Amino acid sequence: MKTKRFFSIFFLALLLVGQLTVPAGAVKVSDPAVQAKAALLVDQKTGAVIYSLNERDELYPASLTKIMTCLLVLEAVDEGRLKLSQEITATPTALEGLAEDGSTADIEAGEILTVEELLYCLMVVSANEAGAILAEKVSGSVDGFVDRMNVKAQELGCENTHFMNPHGYHDSQHYTSAWDLYLITKAALEYPMFMTVCDASAHTVPATNMSSERQLNNTNFLIRSGRDYYNADVHGVKTGSHSQAGNCLVTTAQHASMDLLCVILGAERVQHEDGTWWTYSFGETNRLYDWAFDSFSYQTILKEDDVAGEAPVSLSSTDHVTLRPAKAVELLLPKGVNPEELEKNIALKSDPVEAPIAEGDVLGTLTIRLDGEDYAAVDLLAFTDVEASRLRIFWRDVKEFCSTTTAKILMGVVLVLVVLFAGWRLLFSRRRYRYGRSVGGGTRRRSYRGGRKRR
Numbered sequence: 001m002k003t004k005r006f007f008s009i010f011f012l013a014l015l016l017v018g019q020l021t022v023p024a025g026a027v028k029v030s031d032p033a034v035q036a037k038a039a040l041l042v043d044q045k046t047g048a049v050i051y052s053l054n055e056r057d058e059l060y061p062a063s064l065t066k067i068m069t070c071l072l073v074l075e076a077v078d079e080g081r082l083k084l085s086q087e088i089t090a091t092p093t094a095l096e097g098l099a100e101d102g103s104t105a106d107i108e109a110g111e112i113l114t115v116e117e118l119l120y121c122l123m124v125v126s127a128n129e130a131g132a133i134l135a136e137k138v139s140g141s142v143d144g145f146v147d148r149m150n151v152k153a154q155e156l157g158c159e160n161t162h163f164m165n166p167h168g169y170h171d172s173q174h175y176t177s178a179w180d181l182y183l184i185t186k187a188a189l190e191y192p193m194f195m196t197v198c199d200a201s202a203h204t205v206p207a208t209n210m211s212s213e214r215q216l217n218n219t220n221f222l223i224r225s226g227r228d229y230y231n232a233d234v235h236g237v238k239t240g241s242h243s244q245a246g247n248c249l250v251t252t253a254q255h256a257s258m259d260l261l262c263v264i265l266g267a268e269r270v271q272h273e274d275g276t277w278w279t280y281s282f283g284e285t286n287r288l289y290d291w292a293f294d295s296f297s298y299q300t301i302l303k304e305d306d307v308a309g310e311a312p313v314s315l316s317s318t319d320h321v322t323l324r325p326a327k328a329v330e331l332l333l334p335k336g337v338n339p340e341e342l343e344k345n346i347a348l349k350s351d352p353v354e355a356p357i358a359e360g361d362v363l364g365t366l367t368i369r370l371d372g373e374d375y376a377a378v379d380l381l382a383f384t385d386v387e388a389s390r391l392r393i394f395w396r397d398v399k400e401f402c403s404t405t406t407a408k409i410l411m412g413v414v415l416v417l418v419v420l421f422a423g424w425r426l427l428f429s430r431r432r433y434r435y436g437r438s439v440g441g442g443t444r445r446r447s448y449r450g451g452r453k454r455r
């Protein structure tokens with residue numbers, strides 16, 4: 001019974017830890033047909049995957065690498081190993097090997113900037129040297145920092161990621177996937193400073209010991225008003241591009257209570273006949289957001305105090321217990337879907353459920369499906385207490401004991417002893433009968449003939 005319970009809880013945990021998804025074939029929704037090597041659109045509120053294209057493919061991230069770099073710096077700040085106000089002097093070793101035509105904030109060796117200003121340089125104008133300077137400060141060397149990047153990727157569950165540098169220069173062994181970038185960005189968003197920095201459309205770096213103040217303009221045109229791609233719903237996160245990676249972009253957007261995160265990898269930049277340029281990473285991101293906001297909406301499927309079903313009960317005079325969801329279930333569903341079309345399947349941890357049961361005990365899970373596809377899973381809790389019957393528990397324990405190997409061995413031993421004892425008694429009684437006979441082969445019989453009557 002313990003084994004059965006273990007596997008029930010194990011598979012239930014897998015269901016609950018797993019992410020809520022909006023399956024592609026479950027409901028008829030128009031296909032946005034994104035023009036990129038990979039794309040991913042996730043609802044941050046529920047974890048639902050709204051759209052995916054080659055999201056696990058290993059691709060070059062270019063400067064999207066800096067999301068991980070920023071995450072590790074903020075982690076160091078949170079742990080007290082760095083301070084945002086801490087000054088760092090750019091070393092010649094940190095600036096070695098950086099291409100002259102790469103993204104830069106023109107930081108020179110010997111220049112002193114704070115950790116916070118270096119983060120703005122890193123995320124706003126994608127300064128490669130800022131990444132190297134921060135990496136060297138956090139881990140003592142760029143190579144040591146890269147090792148930490150790969151360890152962190154594994155900790156976050158990234159399965160298709162390997163970093164070779166902190167800024168995103170091309171290397172055949174420097175790759176990630178749209179899904180892994182979602183995991184990395186999701187972790188970075190837990191630090192408020194991350195969005196503060198990456199959502200700045202512009203930033204002024206104060207004068208330093210080697211430079212007058214400098215103006216930084218964000219490379220993400222979706223958050224810069226006045227640009228063709230500007231979208232007031234979009235916030236952050238990071239651009240990236242080079243010839244091998246194409247144009248890449250990670251952003252978030254909030255609209256009508258929806259909170260989405262979008263990843264685009266390997267998009268093209270083309271020139272139109274009129275001489276203007278079109279960058280598909282920006283254009284396709286906007287189109288994906290518009291498609292999602294037009295096609296999906298939240299629907300409350302269950303409230304916390306709703307009755308979700310019943311479970312049979314054993315070891316009690318009460319034969320069932322009422323179930324309720326552990327939390328309200330709100331799903332992002334295609335518009336027009338009737339909640340009545342959803343299937344609600346209950347899987348109990350044991351059937352029947354054994355008393356005693358306390359109010360709030362987790363007794364199973366409710367899986368919500370549409371057209372055979374899972375949309376969500378939620379714990380089912382006992383609505384009330386259920387007391388156990390002592391007599392029924394006693395007989396249950398007796399039956400369970402009798403079914404154990406130890407009990408079977410004991411009963412076997414007792415049976416053997418009974419048989420041996422019975423055999424011994426039978427043999428003993430026969431021996432008594434044989435040795436109790438008189439010599440000569442029998443006993444003398446006497447008969448009463450009566451006395452002679454005297455006259």
